[in-house]
Amino acid sequence: MPDHPITISLKAKATDTGFSIVAINAGVAKGHGIEFTPASLQASLSLWDSVPCMLDHPGFFEGPSVRDLAGALHDPKWSDTDQGIQANLIPGGPAAAVLSQLREAAKADPAIMSTVGFSAVLRVTTRPDGKVERILNVSSVDCVLNPARGGRFLSAAQPVGARQRRAQSPNQGVNPMNDQDTVSGLPSSAGSDDTEATITLLDAQKKVESTKKTADESLRQLRLQTCRTLLQVSLEASKLPKPIQDRIDHKFGHMVELGQPFEPNELESAISEEQEMVSKLTAAGAIQGPGRISNMVTTNDAIEAAVSDLFGVEREARLKAVKAARLTGIRELYLMLTGDYDLHGGYYGERIQLATTADFTGLVKNALNKIIANQWDLLGKAGYDWWQKIVQVQHASSLNDITGILVGTVGSLPTVAEGGEYAELAIGDSPETASFVKYGGYIPLTLELIDRDNVSRLTGYAKELGNASLRKYSALIAAVFTANSAVGPTMADTGALFNATAVTTKGGHANLLTTALGTDLTAWRAVELAMFNQPMLIKNASGYYGTGPVQGVRPRYCLVPPALKGASDDLFLRSWTSSGNNMAYGYVEPIVVPDWSDATDWAAVADPAIAPAIIVGERFGLQPEVYTAGSETDPAVFMNDETRIKVRMFAAILVQDFRPLHKENVAG
Numbered sequence: 118m119p120d121h122p123i124t125i126s127l128k129a130k131a132t133d134t135g136f137s138i139v140a141i142n143a144g145v146a147k148g149h150g151i152e153f154t155p156a157s158l159q160a161s162l163s164l165w166d167s168v169p170c171m172l173d174h175p176g177f178f179e180g181p182s183v184r185d186l187a188g189a190l191h192d193p194k195w196s197d198t199d200q201g202i203q204a205n206l207i208p209g210g211p212a213a214a215v216l217s218q219l220r221e222a223a224k225a226d227p228a229i230m231s232t233v234g235f236s237a238v239l240r241v242t243t244r245p246d247g248k249v250e251r252i253l254n255v256s257s258v259d260c261v262l263n264p265a266r267g268g269r270f271l272s273a274a275q276p277v278g279a280r281q282r283r284a285q286s287p288n289q290g291v292n293p294m295n296d297q298d299t300v301s302g303l304p305s306s307a308g309s310d311d312t313e314a315t316i317t318l319l320d321a322q323k324k325v326e327s328t329k330k331t332a333d334e335s336l337r338q339l340r341l342q343t344c345r346t347l348l349q350v351s352l353e354a355s356k357l358p359k360p361i362q363d364r365i366d367h368k369f370g371h372m373v374e375l376g377q378p379f380e381p382n383e384l385e386s387a388i389s390e391e392q393e394m395v396s397k398l399t400a401a402g403a404i405q406g407p408g409r410i411s412n413m414v415t416t417n418d419a420i421e422a423a424v425s426d427l428f429g430v431e432r433e434a435r436l437k438a439v440k441a442a443r444l445t446g447i448r449e450l451y452l453m454l455t456g457d458y459d460l461h462g463g464y465y466g467e468r469i470q471l472a473t474t475a476d477f478t479g480l481v482k483n484a485l486n487k488i489i490a491n492q493w494d495l496l497g498k499a500g501y502d503w504w505q506k507i508v509q510v511q512h513a514s515s516l517n518d519i520t521g522i523l524v525g526t527v528g529s530l531p532t533v534a535e536g537g538e539y540a541e542l543a544i545g546d547s548p549e550t551a552s553f554v555k556y557g558g559y560i561p562l563t564l565e566l567i568d569r570d571n572v573s574r575l576t577g578y579a580k581e582l583g584n585a586s587l588r589k590y591s592a593l594i595a596a597v598f599t600a601n602s603a604v605g606p607t608m609a610d611t612g613a614l615f616n617a618t619a620v621t622t623k624g625g626h627a628n629l630l631t632t633a634l635g636t637d638l639t640a641w642r643a644v645e646l647a648m649f650n651q652p653m654l655i656k657n658a659s660g661y662y663g664t665g666p667v668q669g670v671r672p673r674y675c676l677v678p679p680a681l682k683g684a685s686d687d688l689f690l691r692s693w694t695s696s697g698n699n700m701a702y703g704y705v706e707p708i709v710v711p712d713w714s715d716a717t718d719w720a721a722v723a724d725p726a727i728a729p730a731i732i733v734g735e736r737f738g739l740q741p742e743v744y745t746a747g748s749e750t751d752p753a754v755f756m757n758d759e760t761r762i763k764v765r766m767f768a769a770i771l772v773q774d775f776r777p778l779h780k781e782n783v784a785g
Contacts, residue, residue, distance in 0.1 A: 186210030492583025723777035
């Protein structure tokens with residue numbers, strides 16, 4: 118499920134104590150292609166509390182600034198009327214005055230009212246159909262110009278008494294933008310009934326005073342909450358060391374706990390002072406004054422950096438700035454770290470002049486690991502990582518056989534008569550399994566190779582290992598489609614992976630045709646319909662074959678041999694209508710399988726995130742592991758004058774479901 122950072126426009130209206138905001142509504146987010154559902158919004162209700170409000174979004178290369186803080190959201194609630202989340206926006210922070218001025222300007226000028234709105238910055242995960250599955254976090258709700266969804270300030274909320282007077286006297290010319298109406302609950306001079314007439318001015322005054330005290334306390338609590346939010350946001354943006362952040366947090370957090378709000382400029386001043394002090398303390402660089410040394414580089418660091426340079430691999434980040442003397446070759450490295458000037462294959466510590474714990478075979482192993490990883494990337498860009506798009510990778514905690522996790526579905530619920538018994542539902546699992554296979558070998562690092570300083574040969578070994586391991590995966594997964602005369606492996610239901618037998622019989626998969634790819638979408642549409650209509654698994658038993666509901670999944674990838682690359686590109690990537698628009702089937706991605714030799718056969722695969730069919734099991738990672746054996750007591754060193762660098766990987770290829778796969782075996 119993809120993870121989307123998005124910005125959504127809002128609707129808003131003002132209240133006497135802040136702004137009442139519809140933070141987000143259910144519906145499609147314009148310009149983002151995703152849809153917010155009421156369920157996903159209601160589940161995120163708690164995320165909208167204490168969210169800061171900034172003036173404008175930060176620039177593309179900028180982060181949010183405390184100087185733009187204008188307030189915070191409080192008391193989020195679900196609104197059935199708006200089908201969205203409402204919250205109170207209370208001004209606070211350095212930009213609070215600007216926010217309040219914008220409100221007043223919007224009330225006075227319809228042009229501003231139609232231009233100023235709000236925009237939410239949040240992160241979500243989505244389902245394949247584009248609907249939001251979950252809102253992960255809400256970063257801010259910002260006041261901006263021309264929000265995409267047209268959210269605007271609305272008129273100030275009117276007290277109850279004012280609304281009553283307007284309803285009773287609609288022609289008195291009451292200004293709808295005026296938020297200074299009489300206090301709710303006071304009797305008016307006309308239209309009062311007998312009950313209203315009994316209210317004395319003293320009672321009304323007491324009620325006003327009580328209401329004012331309650332409002333003042335509410336405002337104080339809201340201000341304290343704003344201070345908490347401002348403190349958290351400001352410390353995160355300060356980039357100060359954690360102990361200093363804790364000290365500032367203790368000081369200002371203690372004030373808030375005691376019910377004492379602080380001013381934003383007080384917090385900003387405290388942070389600035391600490392930042393200035395940290396800057397002065399860390400400006401020393403390498404050496405500051407006699408006997409005061411920092412940023413030191415150890416001998417091990419220098420050797421690691423030199424080895425990376427020798428083998429032509431990228432240094433680790435911590436070694437980027439290390440100035441290391443360049444090694445003349447692998448022979449110099451070996452003699453420097455072993456003292457074995459007579460090439461006996463041993464370790465002579467008394468001859469080593471460097472104060473280091475670096476190990477020769479370990480350093481070489483690490484460098485070769487980096488070369489293998491680099492080679493995976495390079496060969497992958499050449500097309501040999503094609504299989505990673507169509508498989509699902511699973512990590513195994515042991516070398517036991519991996520088992521398919523395809524679980525049957527319930528076709529339909531049978532009727533239960535009144536007082537009758539419930540029948541057991543037939544549900545089965547996929548019985549497919551696959552065993553781990555070990556692949557590997559070793560590279561001989563002989564004393565002769567070391568003495569000849571043949572670094573290029575050693576790095577060439579590592580590159581070949583990287584190529585071989587990635588090509589191995591490519592060949593194993595390509596063989597799923599070409600094994601057994603191009604019908605694939607035999608499944609647990611006794612049928613070949615690809616066959617044209619009806620799915621209502623045991624072993625029938627109905628996923629094999631013989632049509633050429635062609636120059637239009639006719640053949641592809643037939644494959645698409647066949648995969649879409651495949652029945653879901655209920656149970657692998659007589660009477661249940663092919664009786665499940667339609668899986669409703671279309672193919673995402675079209676697999677072709679190198680000979681069909683041009684045809685598939687023309688069909689799916691360069692197909693245009695007469696009006697110049699990309700055709701509806703542009704969502705299909707053609708993939709070239711470099712291991713296929715047949716020039717006409719092709720296949721279709723569904724997105725493994727929706728319907729996984731091929732599982733790649735790994736035990737210690739996809740890339741091969743590298744081990745070294747180079748002690749003078751090792752038999753290879755004693756008998757063969759060589760340090761051995763062993764490469765090993767475990768892999769298991771499992772086809773757990775035929776339904777998301779389709780094959781076209783075209784007659785030659």
